[in-house]
Amino acid sequence: MNFLATVLSVFLLLFSFHEARTKYEFEMTIIAHEEVNFEDDDYFEGDAYERVNLLIHMSKAFPDDPEVLGKLGDAFYDLHEYENALEYYTLSLEIAEDGDWIMRMHLMRGLCFHYLDRFEEALDDYATADEYLQALQTTLDRKLFFENRIAISFFTGDAKASLLQVSDAVDKYEECFQIYENAIDIDYEQVYLECVALSYERYLLFDEAEMVRQRMLDLPGD
Numbered sequence: 001m002n003f004l005a006t007v008l009s010v011f012l013l014l015f016s017f018h019e020a021r022t023k024y025e026f027e028m029t030i031i032a033h034e035e036v037n038f039e040d041d042d043y044f045e046g047d048a049y050e051r052v053n054l055l056i057h058m059s060k061a062f063p064d065d066p067e068v069l070g071k072l073g074d075a076f077y078d079l080h081e082y083e084n085a086l087e088y089y090t091l092s093l094e095i096a097e098d099g100d101w102i103m104r105m106h107l108m109r110g111l112c113f114h115y116l117d118r119f120e121e122a123l124d125d126y127a128t129a130d131e132y133l134q135a136l137q138t139t140l141d142r143k144l145f146f147e148n149r150i151a152i153s154f155f156t157g158d159a160k161a162s163l164l165q166v167s168d169a170v171d172k173y174e175e176c177f178q179i180y181e182n183a184i185d186i187d188y189e190q191v192y193l194e195c196v197a198l199s200y201e202r203y204l205l206f207d208e209a210e211m212v213r214q215r216m217l218d219l220p221g222d
Contacts, residue, residue: 051075059088066096070105082112100140103132107152119159126156149179154196170208173200 055072062068073088089109096102110125130152137145157172173196193216200209 048075048079052079064095066092066098066101066105069095070101070108073105073108077108077112080115082115085109086112086116099132099136103129103136103148106132107148111155114155114159117162119162122159123156126152126159130156146179150176153179166205170205 052072052075055068055075058065058068059072069088069092073085073092076082076085076088086109089105089112093102093105093109096105106125106129110122110129113119113122113125129148133140133145133148133152140148153172153176157169157176160166160172161169176196193212197209197212197216200206200212
């Protein structure tokens, strides 16, 4: 009897400790959610797994906050855990109302499909992201608008190339060049053109890759 009483006492002590810890973690999650600025990426600096843990707590405490769910998707994306990222981007999309956020979630979910070689699904998300982006043209920051257009066009092209729709892929890459007629700094363009050249080479389009590399050489210097 004394043994059973001792076991019960230990169990109750452990249960009380678990309850207290759970309450503390929940309170810390509330504080973190109130303090976080989701537009400030510095808030999420540090160990990637710590960020995932914090955001998992946040997602349980605030399951109706699309930004918490989307940021948890981002955390998994940064760890290359694309299946997990897909889940949270989808959950975020189910409750999101802001057009800018919906556009971003479709683009990020498309990238997850892309890296999982699910190219048809990726193309669907890229197309939806582009629809939302076009609707935001007059309200979105100009540089951000062009950067998203370039990303959508480039990855759409790469997905089409992966599906051996080479002509469509080339059209999308050319669309990116046309966007650059209006946009952005030379350093960013240098990186972008290198990506395009590598993508051409990936599909053995060496002449096209050489033309892109020549364009890189023709960029004005600093």
